[in-house]
Amino acid sequence: MSVKDEWKRLSWFIGLFAVAYFIPLGSPRVKEAIYEGFRLLQWYAREHTLPCVVPALFIAGAITTFLSQAAVMRYLGPRANKLLAYSVASVSGCILAVCSCSVLPMFAGIYSLGAGLGPATAFLYSGPAINVLAIFLSARVLGFEIGLARALGAIAFAFLIGLLMATVFRKEEKKKAEATIHMPEPADDGRPLWKTALYFLCMILFLVFSDWYNPGAATVTLNDGTEMGVHVRYETRDSVTLQLYDSQGEAEGSVKTYSRAEIASIKPVPSLTLSIHKVRWYLAGIMLLAIIVMVSSWFSRDEISQWMEASWDFAKLLVPLLFGGVFVVGFLSVFIPEQQVASLVGDNSLFSNFFASVVGAFFYFATLTEVPITEVLIKLGMVEGPALALLLAGPAVSLPNLLVIRSIMGTKKTLVFTALVVVMATITGVMFGYLF
Numbered sequence: 001m002s003v004k005d006e007w008k009r010l011s012w013f014i015g016l017f018a019v020a021y022f023i024p025l026g027s028p029r030v031k032e033a034i035y036e037g038f039r040l041l042q043w044y045a046r047e048h049t050l051p052c053v054v055p056a057l058f059i060a061g062a063i064t065t066f067l068s069q070a071a072v073m074r075y076l077g078p079r080a081n082k083l084l085a086y087s088v089a090s091v092s093g094c095i096l097a098v099c100s101c102s103v104l105p106m107f108a109g110i111y112s113l114g115a116g117l118g119p120a121t122a123f124l125y126s127g128p129a130i131n132v133l134a135i136f137l138s139a140r141v142l143g144f145e146i147g148l149a150r151a152l153g154a155i156a157f158a159f160l161i162g163l164l165m166a167t168v169f170r171k172e173e174k175k176k177a178e179a180t181i182h183m184p185e186p187a188d189d190g191r192p193l194w195k196t197a198l199y200f201l202c203m204i205l206f207l208v209f210s211d212w213y214n215p216g217a218a219t220v221t222l223n224d225g226t227e228m229g230v231h232v233r234y235e236t237r238d239s240v241t242l243q244l245y246d247s248q249g250e251a252e253g254s255v256k257t258y259s260r261a262e263i264a265s266i267k268p269v270p271s272l273t274l275s276i277h278k279v280r281w282y283l284a285g286i287m288l289l290a291i292i293v294m295v296s297s298w299f300s301r302d303e304i305s306q307w308m309e310a311s312w313d314f315a316k317l318l319v320p321l322l323f324g325g326v327f328v329v330g331f332l333s334v335f336i337p338e339q340q341v342a343s344l345v346g347d348n349s350l351f352s353n354f355f356a357s358v359v360g361a362f363f364y365f366a367t368l369t370e371v372p373i374t375e376v377l378i379k380l381g382m383v384e385g386p387a388l389a390l391l392l393a394g395p396a397v398s399l400p401n402l403l404v405i406r407s408i409m410g411t412k413k414t415l416v417f418t419a420l421v422v423v424m425a426t427i428t429g430v431m432f433g434y435l436f
Contacts, residue, residue, distance in 0.1 A: 033334040040330030040364075041323060043234040051210040051284075053322065056105040059203050061311030063109030065303065066196055076115035076123075082163075089122035090158040102207060103127030104322075104401060105314050108408050117169055117409070121417055122162030124405070126154070128395045137215075137371045138391060145436050146384060150391050153428050157392060161420050168416055191298060199294050206287035212280040216372070217269040222262055231372040232266065240266070243372050255338070255376070318404050325400025329364045338373070342380035345387075348433030350426070356386035357425040360394030361418055362402075370394045385433020393425040 024030050076085050103124060111120045135154070139147020166173055216232040220242060230242040233255065241257045268274050276283075295304060341359060345352040365373065374387050382390075397405075397418060406414040 029334060033331045036334050037327040037329075037331035039236055039239070040234065040333070041327045042236045044323070044326045046236065048211075052102050052207070053105075053319065055203070055207040055210055056102040057314050057318070058307075058311050059200075059207060060105035060109035060314045061307050061309075062200065062203060063106065064112055064310045065307040066199070066299075067109075067113065076110060076119040082118075085116060085119040086122050086159050086162050089119040089162060090126045090155060102211060104404050104408075105318060107405075108314060108318065111408060116166060117173055117413070118162040118166030120162075121165045122158045124417075125161050125396045125421070126158035134371065134395065138374075141371050141375055142378070142387065143384075145432075146388055146391070149388050149428075149432050153388070153392050154396075157396075157421070157424055160424065161417070164420055165413070165417060169413065195294070195298050199291065199298070202287045202290045202294070206284050206291065209280045209284040209287060212277050213273060214277045215269070215271055215273050216369070217271075219267045219269070220258075221264045221267075222258070223264050233369060233372070243376060317407055321403040321407060322400045325398070325403045326364055329362075329399050333363065338376060339380055342377045342382050345377070346381045346383060348383055348385040348430060350430060352383070352386045353389045353426045353429035353433070354422070356382070356389040356429060357393045357422045360390040360392070360425065361397045361422050362399045363394070364398040364400055365394045383433060384436055385429040385431075387429075388432045389425040389429030392428060393421050397421055 076089065106127075107120060107124045110123065111117075115123075135147055135151045138150050214232075218230055218232055220228045220230050220240075222228075228242070229245045231245065232240060233243050234241040239257050239259050240263060241255060244254050244256060299307075336359075341355075345356050360370075370391060374382070374390055377390070378384075378387055402414055402418060405417065
């Protein structure tokens with residue numbers, strides 16, 4: 001291990017020691033923050049790890065094991081046709097329509113195979129940002145103008161962020177492109193292309209179905225007979241956090257946590273999305289059965305072993321950072337409540353849009369939850385410009401994601417990627433607020 005790695009490890013030890021030594025455990029606010037951190041972590045473990053992160057890790061392992069490096073370089077490499085590369089990267093995000101934590105392992109897979117920095121980061125942003133269902137929900141709940149601006153902004157961001165990342169780091173990209181000239185042709189595995197394509201299609205469909213969104217709109221009845229129209233924000237083993245819309249004696253949009261013992265029933269509001277959500281495991285099961293048949297028939301034992309090893313390598317790299325980041329976000333959320341955020345984004349100033357972009361870039365939003373959260377902030381005083389800035393920055397990046405991205409492409413590239421998202425979201429928010 002290098003001296004640099006040893007210094008990193010020492011700095012982690014010192015940091016953990018300092019936190020353990022100085023954290024004021026007697027403070028009620030700190031106790032609440034620690035509880036909130038573990039509560040968000042438990043929700044993430046229960047709702048996102050098995051249906052979302054685990055399938056994505058297997059897909060990432062499959063990308064590095066079964067995809068030809070030459071194919072990745074041909075369509076996404078630094079020497080690939082730019083229009084084709086960025087179109088493929090952006091459209092794939094629209095097709096996948098998954099959350100940011102699902103995109104991360106796949107981003108790691110294609111980047112490790114030699115995909116160009118520009119197309120890889122375009123894919124990284126587009127995956128969670130160009131989410132068709134979330135964009136339609138934004139238009140229905142927050143207004144047509146915001147929904148349209150979010151759709152156009154997300155597509156433009158994917159292209160621009162990729163192009164700017166490739167431009168900023170063009171020297172490194174040039175070296176990567178030159179290195180590909182001398183790469184030997186990959187050995188033929190003897191498997192027809194249609195088999196590999198069908199296998200990956202089933203893997204992606206398994207991920208899409210297993211991580212299918214629950215819209216969260218519901219009617220909750222408490223044990224005392226009180227009925228409330230709500231959006232279900234988080235569910236853990238012992239409690240449910242609700243955003244209240246139609247309730248007695250409570251402010252509209254307020255967020256409350258109830259223990260499961262206090263709740264008599266939760267009846268989701270019927271919708272097509274909810275209908276698919278109810279049968280998602282049956283649909284995912286069909287895909288899983290197809291995958292098992294294909295793997296057992298088409299792949300050798302050595303290939304399967306390599307696939308498992310690659311998936312495990314990605315898990316060791318990504319999962320601790322995701323879990324740690326989610327805990328930190330939950331911890332910090334206690335110190336930055338929504339009412340305080342809304343008080344700082346009540347006009348269309350440059351600061352308001354910048355603040356909304358920074359909050360979006362560092363806090364974790366599960367798929368679709370950014371829409372009701374933004375709705376609450378608007379009711380509390382947030383104006384349209386910062387609302388759009390939050391929607392453009394929030395779903396695509398977060399503190400857990402940034403920790404993972406840093407481990408994949410380094411601190412410098414991660415900082416530039418984050419800065420581009422924040423700056424572009426800020427400028428777009430100012431322009432939108434000025435126009436509308």
